[in-house]
Amino acid sequence: xxxxxxxxxxxxxxxxxxxxxxxxxxxxxxxxxxxxxxxxxxxxxxxxxxxxxxxxxxxxxx
Numbered sequence: 001x002x003x004x005x006x007x008x009x010x011x012x013x014x015x016x017x018x019x020x021x022x023x024x025x026x027x028x029x030x031x032x033x034x035x036x037x038x039x040x041x042x043x044x045x046x047x048x049x050x051x052x053x054x055x056x057x058x059x060x061x062x
Contacts, residue, residue, distance in 0.1 A: 016035065
């Protein structure tokens with residue numbers, strides 16, 4: 001009997017690379033969002049929203 005996987009959960013952790021060889025642990029005035037441009041951030045949000053809508057549509061079909 002075949003097994004069908006209907007949901008796959010992927011978790012990831014993204015960290016900034018070290019800023020220098022001095023070993024300092026982060027900058028005081030920067031945030032993780034500062035590394036992305038506004039366009040990149042909007043594109044990521046749009047892709048996430050699209051995936052959520054696909055999942056919700058699949059759940060309604062069941």
